[in-house]
Amino acid sequence: MTAHTPAVELRAISKRYGGDLALDGASLAVHPGSLHVLLGENGAGKTTLLQVAVGLRRPDSGEILVDGTPVAWASYAEASAAGLSAVQQHLSLVPSMTVAENVALAGRHLAQGFSPIEAAKRVANIAEAVGLDVNPGAVVGTLSVAAQQRAEIIKAISHDPRVLFLDEPTAALSPTGARDLFIWLRNFVSLGHAAVVITHRMREALEYGDVITVLRRGSTVLATAARDVGETALFDAVLGGFEAHATSTPPARLSLAGDAPHGIVLNNVCVDDASGVTRLRNASFTIHPGEILGVAGVDGSGQRELLRVISGRLAPTRGSVTIPDAIGFVPEDRLQDALIGELSLTENFALRGAGARRGVMHWRAVRSRTDGAMAQYDVRGRGAGTVAAALSGGNQQKFVLARELDGTTRLLVAENPARGLDVRAATAVFDRMRQARAAGSIVVVYSPDIDEILDLADRVVVCFGGSVREVPCSADVIGSALIGAA
């Protein structure tokens, strides 16, 4: 092993899921002591590559090498034993157990005893050694997202890994939190470990990374030292020349005074969750027809409740809300909340408004309406009789939009509509929303991406800690408001 041998290397990895080629000859070389950024758009294959690297998925072809020696993982346990550890995007802690128990869960020997006091001491030691602040006895479910992530990291480093992978670690963090995480990571790699951060944010890659590998459509298109590449070159590598930022001129605003027919009025709306915790407090504002309202907020700031109150899915605990009839709702988790995978597209089309239907179902009429909507919205599939699960993600989202915009929809509420979509599908979705605005509807859209919001919205509100405030359409102002400053 020479000084130039990577701690872990993936060569020409290919992986197919059903019909999709998720990885197509992707490669990655991670050297000790480096902060490596794996960059790419949504759907580029970054998470899949991580899963292959740590034994969570088996590649169809390609090689994995640790210290120059080829290996083949049968399970994550094997990869973990060899020094590769991962902090995944969806946190894998047990909410009802304490931090210490969760860390102990990563123990290798099942017969080993567990003493709460000893375990707490161990966690405290690890935390101190790497400079993370964590409470061993806290029940994970009660912790904030950032604290949970710290606990997750402690668990991942509890066996002193050589390479630590993190999948979109800053997705649920405020800008300050993200910066703190990167500062910690720099410190971590200076101790001799390697860290691989998966992200779709170019700014982060350029600012903090030592090495950047860019993935596009499952292949590695660029692998370079961060200081050797400029923003434009990186941009081209990530997007491949597609015009993603087609700016549209905002239409002339309909000037309406005070009262808003077919508008939305929220008056001191408060929402408490099932345990009585207030998730949304005193939200008051008005939205007029022909407006796109962007909603920004870090995960758990109340935007979920806000969107559901506006779309009529959730009744406010206190306060009042006036919404038009004819509402369309596009939730974030489309496979769980918007579509029923095993039912046909026709039946899924009839899903909207199912609660209010009476009498007999006229399936033939629904079928022809579905056919028409699919044609109009360019939904590629094998006809309205196929099951919803057979459609690709992009087409599913287009279908949901088609359904929710069917008829005279006066209000469209969309929750992170571009999630999991490639750039082409996302652009199609956003164009539909602009069309709805042009037709006089109200569009309320939440996105975790400030750029997306600024691109789309006429007005922006920021959710922070349950309160909702309108802010000017500026990235800096929104960024500060997201963490509660100014």
Add this chain to the structure above:
Amino acid sequence: MTPLDGFLEAAVRGATPLAFAALGELVAERSGVINIGLEGAIICGALASFIAAAAFGPATGLLAGGAAGLVVGLIFAFFVLAVRAEQILVGAAVSMLGLGASATLYRLVTANGPAIAHVPTLPALRIPVLADIPVFGHALFFQPATTYLLYLLFPIASFLLYRTVGGIALRAAGESPSAVTAAGHSSLRMQFAALCVCGFLAGVGGATLVVVQAGTFSDGMSAGRGFIAIAVVALGRWKPAGVAIGALLFGAAAALQFLSQSLGWSIPYNVVLAAPYIMTLAALALFRGSHAAPAALGRSLDGSVSPIR
């Protein structure tokens, strides 16, 4: 011996088979699997112990009962873990299978083999000093060895579940299977081990019905204990101590029969028989705590919870 003594002793004795089954079910549910095939394991355990005890005595009967219960547990585990069918439905089918198989085997054994009327049973053992404790001493410490075994098993289960890494992993499988995989363990292996323990304990519980209580076998003598065990686990908030108390309460309800007879109450026979089931429902209603259930209980391994595909 006062009527109260007799009542309490009957309560503990009646609770024993249920407690074995409920402890097994607790382990299974903690790992995320709801096993309503327990009834099949209990009745098969009862029949196996009947046959074995007739030939080799009650202790062998207990072992045979455990083994039979284990076999039923393995069948259940196969369909739930390997075939990945819906847990409730597999449980219902396995219970049907257990009841049918035991009835068939019993018919064959008694038709073709020598007539077995009664098998030797385990006598009650009196523990000196402890049995003299007022009120509860007689009830708790004048019991057969199987009940004393339970006094050991519950604390051992508690220790294994809360004070070992394996126990944490097993409980994690029932709360968050993805966390288990992310930590490098196999929820499948946890659940398989849990179901084996569950089957074995249920079989032993069935065996105690024969070699401790009745001394003989009859069709359907499990009388729904497998289903009541599930209610007891929920009542006990999925904790060993709670489950023990729940089983005891049920035993007490079943022993009401004894009390009503000796006190001369004239409660209709069927009402007394129905009392434990009604009481279990009432207790479930009164002591609500479904949020104490393991978060991933009943979920098939691909994450969905719908009962029918």
Add this chain to the structure above:
Amino acid sequence: MIGRRRAIRLGMPIVVVVGATALVALMITMAGYDAGAAMAAALDGAFGGSFAILSATLKRTTPLLLLGVAVAAAFRAGVLNIGAEGQFLAGAAAAVAVGLYTPVDSAAVTLLLELGAAVVAGAAWSGIAAFLKLRFGITEVVSTLLLNFVALNGVGYLVRGPLQEPTRAFPMTSELATGARLPLLMEGQRLHWGFVLALAVAVGAWWVFDHTAAGFRARIVGVGRRAAESAGLVAVNRVQMSALLASGAIAGIAGFCEVTGVTYALFEGLSPGYGYTAIGVALLGKLHPIGIIAAAVFFGALGSGADAMQRNAGIPAEFASVLAAMVVLGVLAIPAAQAASPGSLRVTDAP
């Protein structure tokens, strides 16, 4: 023409039945009996002649069909009603009580009153479980099961107490008068009009599920609860409660048919586990009306065949219950068998 994939889907249950029968035949042989004689006696008892078909098999099919529809209706809405047995008994008890103590001359009116009472009683019995779930969050799996035992003892109490026949010698009610009975379909056979009613209910239930808004709501709640709530704005709890009530009502009808068409009285042991067998009927029939009818005939034949096997060949009838359970397990394994390709049935966590 039926497509190849559809043919495989329809054929799989038949494969399961054949396989299970072969296994049980093997068991019969190992127990020292003549499997051939067993099968011959069973087939003869189930299908050998009009009496066998009509008075033995189809007569048994009637309650199994209704209960299978009841269970399937609940399952399709995502409600695990394991309490069809108790709801059946509740319906039967109510029908007998009305039949014995209603001084009405007209037979038609009497039957209608009995039917009405059975429907109400069955729905009320499942309604207890629905209430317990709504108010106390008790899962219907546990409550419907426990209520089965309460119903069983309830019947025991009734036939030893308030409803017992006048001589107080036997734990059963008096027999229903001729005017309170379901007429037979034809002379010389024991098949009654309840069979026609059962078929009508099966078809009607299917129509409701596939062609009405209420049925559509029940279906989507069963396969996609969150989507139904979020996209369809469906009151999921209310839909599931209604499904549970309807399920109980249909089970009650099964009880009505059995007491007014076959037994003409109430007694303990009225149901040889029909409510549990019905779960097998619903699953084997893949929750579809045609399938359920076929499955009910199969299980009915199993019952009549087993009886004949014991009577004529001396082989214990209990083998049939083993066969029934194996069929259910086999049916549950069908989706896995269909998805399996060589080597894919390795048991592993890794995707």
